[in-house]
Amino acid sequence: MTQMTLGGAINSGLRHALADDDKVVLLGEDIGKLGGVFRVTDKLQEEFGPRRVMDAPLAEAGIIGTAVGLAFRGYRPVCEIQFDGFIYPGFDQIVAQVAKLHYRTRGKVKVPITIRVPFGGGIGAVEHHSESPEAYFAHTAGLRVISCSNPQDAHTMIRQAIACDDPVLFFEPKRRYWLKGEVSEELGADTLPMGSARVAREGTDVTLAAYGPLVPTAMDAAAAAADDGISIEVIDLRSLSPIDFSTVEKSVRKTGRLVVTHEAAQSGGIGAEVAAAVTERCFDWLEAAPARVTGFDTPYPPAALEEAFLPDLDRLLDAVDRVMGRRNSLTGWKATA
Amino acid sequence: MTQMTLGGAINSGLRHALADDDKVVLLGEDIGKLGGVFRVTDKLQEEFGPRRVMDAPLAEAGIIGTAVGLAFRGYRPVCEIQFDGFIYPGFDQIVAQVAKLHYRTRGKVKVPITIRVPFGGGIGAVEHHSESPEAYFAHTAGLRVISCSNPQDAHTMIRQAIACDDPVLFFEPKRRYWLKGEVSEELGADTLPMGSARVAREGTDVTLAAYGPLVPTAMDAAAAAADDGISIEVIDLRSLSPIDFSTVEKSVRKTGRLVVTHEAAQSGGIGAEVAAAVTERCFDWLEAAPARVTGFDTPYPPAALEEAFLPDLDRLLDAVDRVMGRRNSLTGWKATA
Amino acid sequence: MGYRAYRLKDFWQRRRMLSAAAIQARAVHERELRVIVSTTHEHTRTETLAEGSDQDMGPGQLEDIVQLIRPDGSRAESPGFDPWVADVTDDQLVDLYEDMVVIRRIDTEATALQRQGELALWAPLLGQEAAQIGSGRALRTDDFVFSSYRENGVAYTRGVDFGDMLKVWRGIASAGWDPYAIGMATPAVIIGAQTLHATGYALGCTYDGVDSVAIAYFGDGATSQGDVNEAMVFASSFQAPVVFFCQNNQWAISEPVGLQAHRHISDRAPGFGIPSMRVDGNDVLAVMAATRIALDRARSGGGPTFIEAVTYRMGPHTTSDDPKRYRPADDLEEWGRKDPISRLGRLLESRGALTGDVTKRVNDKADAVAREMRAACVALDKELDPMMVFDGVYEEPHSGLERQKSQYAAYLASFEGGEQ
């Protein structure tokens, strides 16, 4: 076990992947000498050379499309998208090629591409640097979508993603890059599979499902609620495609209540899927309608407004009160639409 | 009132828009002499000239980005994307520019761009010609997303979309282009607003929400269910951003049961949002969990398999049975995951 | 030393260790390229067009083009290109002739199958036979093709099974063949996307230390797409062994090439640091020579090359299209005179190589292929097991999809056993 930051744990995971399999190549903007704008690829080019760790021309479609070609040739490319908001120029190559090539060829062509995306807000950045585009990809058949919330998962999951024979979108919670924790670099048979959710804290009254940057926030909420006599079970979803609904279902059948949270806009976000699927699976167990605590249906606001936009402890606890049938901010609120 | 096909009704709507406002310009691939691959722009270039109806070079980002520049200059561009699956190269311009420019400039720049997208399957086409990408856009704040299901709406809504000062994604149900109906070209104060849902058939037992190509299927299902003594209320959502939840809510509070259907993949589709939001609003009225009848979480399959993929009468009625608590295909089915 | 050289240092070092033979070969092709490059320079003088002239000089015109066989069948000389096809015997020319006749027959037969309801759609290549055969036959089996939907002639040169060729058009598969079996990716429907795949694949060849080459086929319309331009950026930056092969057939559905470009399409690549050639795409020998030059450059570490093969789409865009709405009537007549098959036929005749026997053999072969193809077509299932809709989405199990599959199986089962 070594103490690492979340970003450092991904760096070490990438190092393992590069060392373990010489078909693994990294491709992205500024990932070489600079080590990436978040230093997640720090020193990797120095260690593995400019062929294994390639600075790419400034074009996301180019990066993803080139990775598809490398995959055709048997490589396992790991692409870095510099910030969430810059993934869209590569969207076509991801949705029409990366996601569909395996199905198109009925498995003849494997597409073991990993796309790393630092995502989410809370770092006071300018436009396009704080977005949460994961729902687009979770809605896209053929992709796997995962997100980590702590250094150990960051390390394990990046290695699992690269080892996976399917394309994986790996969403890295950028505001948690500096979060520290103990990391074991041994992956064994008992390592949690990439597609599994994790019960991060057990509880009996409310299930609180989160992923990526909001898992620490959810843990804080659970601690605060405990003071108030409410027992929250926190589930770190970890995988957004597939979603490990059996773990969520088990929890909700126990608690009867669900709050789901993410930074992305509410409409059509992951929370909608979680709420809908849990309702399908647990209708008879539910004491209240699942509640969503999410970013608003607005573009990501300027930094001075991001606190209003981002789900936080208070908004989570307000929703917990709501599903618990306690007085909350919507008590007495009248819908106008 | 004139008898028109759905495609013809859009053509006539475009003609009105071009005639009414000389800031309206059409831009797309093959929309000029050819009149579009579905002939929706037939004869418009001949009538209004090659400046108003422009064949564009083969590049979707180019088309959308050029439209953004035209909007900056006060124009109201109407872009045609030839087929659903070809919208992705323009995704960045749509999501990062068209959707966000108004918010970015706090309303200083208006973006009255309409993006027409023939969408959905059922026409036996090759890959990328039968997709339903609407959920991506409904999840994108700053856009409006609508879809029509009959000639009258097709005509009215394309004109409303073009007249709207916000960007509108207009999803045209391509397999219904040849559907005929009476169309009035008079838009008046009593014309249903673009953002409103429509109760297409009244009923008391189950609310069936559909949009675009599946509205006729839903109507057939309602007719068939009536024979069986089940009264289905069919709601044509028409608008997917915003969704007119007050109409849906009213219906579900009456019926206590909801089935929602679309061709797009289930996970993270519009159905997830409808189910989640209706559960939030109508939890105490619901007799059963809302059911979704959708395309599968697979890429759109080859034509020979599309019947399996597409929601049809039987699958709708099966879900109706489910929410009615009647014997259905999942009776006795055991989940494995 | 510049940073580029620094970055690619070991890359170049490996290159420098190329065998003396390869270096020799390279010297040869560099001489060739000077010929080509200066041709390219000539084109840059058509600047006037961008100045707003309405002269009839556009990207569809045939001036300044490499041609080895004239439309009348006579042999044109080209000191730059001739050496690259000096080894082509009359017998081999006959083979090329046969290939072209056969793929024209394939095209006709497939169109007929479509009319008869056996295929849902077909994208004819009529008129583009020389561009596809001349380039396809220049490839080695270990090269890899990334194409668009119209390259059925290229697929034929890769030895594709006829049933596999038709699956997509019959609607029973999204892609017909195993890319690795024939060294050809399944066609890209998204215009231009495959050019980046070719670039990445080519880079992989370099990494693997093999001299296989990737070739990307795309149309004139495709050159407007960002992807194609980014592919040139990446190929140039990484010096990937890739050949960009643009069939300028003058149309992107109803849009004339002049809408996509005001200059020769081949003029674009040099700005990206990629040498280009502009050849008569209806001249199978010129196309073959150009492709060989490009392949040789790529194999010997010379990086990417761009070929514009100027040809003409004599048919509709697809069987669903109606070119009468947009195509000037006299175009067909004009381009009919430049037909790729008849011009090679005339050359062969003039050399006495197209005897009655040969003609018969060729026609018999075409008939046989057509029969084989039709048989393969109707033998393909038209209906598939509905559960196949779930096959191959993922390589590893995906719980969400497994659940849908299991539910759908239950749904299908609920129809069995009659009324419930």
Add this chain to the structure above:
Amino acid sequence: MGYRAYRLKDFWQRRRMLSAAAIQARAVHERELRVIVSTTHEHTRTETLAEGSDQDMGPGQLEDIVQLIRPDGSRAESPGFDPWVADVTDDQLVDLYEDMVVIRRIDTEATALQRQGELALWAPLLGQEAAQIGSGRALRTDDFVFSSYRENGVAYTRGVDFGDMLKVWRGIASAGWDPYAIGMATPAVIIGAQTLHATGYALGCTYDGVDSVAIAYFGDGATSQGDVNEAMVFASSFQAPVVFFCQNNQWAISEPVGLQAHRHISDRAPGFGIPSMRVDGNDVLAVMAATRIALDRARSGGGPTFIEAVTYRMGPHTTSDDPKRYRPADDLEEWGRKDPISRLGRLLESRGALTGDVTKRVNDKADAVAREMRAACVALDKELDPMMVFDGVYEEPHSGLERQKSQYAAYLASFEGGEQ
């Protein structure tokens, strides 16, 4: 008549009715362009690079470049460009000098504000003053600028309010100013996206029958993006009156321009049918001349022009960046000698135009601007009303968003009145 001419027929007819004066002007600039175009031709000879040489000749080099003021301050002659700045008096040169001194001070002051926590971020333009002032000052107020994030110097020439200039960097707005108030769109953060907007806007100018021009600013890195290439396709196809102004500052964050291009960036445009110029971007006069040529072409119906201004980013990418990780130390020294301000200073000195009085006036102005800017900065609110998060998403009401807004207002209200 070709199809292109056909399609654009009435467009050309309008053009032909241009006033005699405009035609006259056009004749002049066409002569100029011939000069330029042949410069471009010279560049196409650096083919060797694409051949895999590791010579130090790349897109960052300064050979074959248009220069009117040498680094030592002496005036270089250029028959093609001189006439375009013949009207620039010494007083006007002093104004340009002042502009550059002022924006350098703006840059320094903003960097200081960032260090002091008043701004979250700043993207310095140090070293690029001539490129931005020379081009910005060539524009008319009715022209329209589409820029990236680094063009604060251009924004200054458009008369932007200092508070507005800083809002984005202080984190209180996604865009600081009203585009229509200063004729400049709010900067695009998505690299390259704005080039298409400029193209569309320019097309709109043509449609409106005005001779305003759109100018797109972007970096060397941006040239790799599909959007920038598509913008050239569209601009050429529609003959839009747009100027593509590339500041090649040799870096895209940590990536040297040689990674994006193996040839001069200005070599790319001609292949798209767009004439291009390559000018010394640290020479304010050369930049102004080139921009005027391009603007004049655009105004008189000549269509798009591409300008590559070769300069150097002397600072970090942004205040968050650490160029020590990647930038060779001697680059700064080399480019320091080519500084845009000191070279103009030397020229003015040699003409006796930079008297003590003038220097004092310029410095006073810079001081005043810095003071004004700092005051404007700290006067801007740092905290905003949370409800503003909902403002401006749509122009017309959107029921879903209204509901969220109303719920959030209730949420905020629930904190009032203490414990519940």
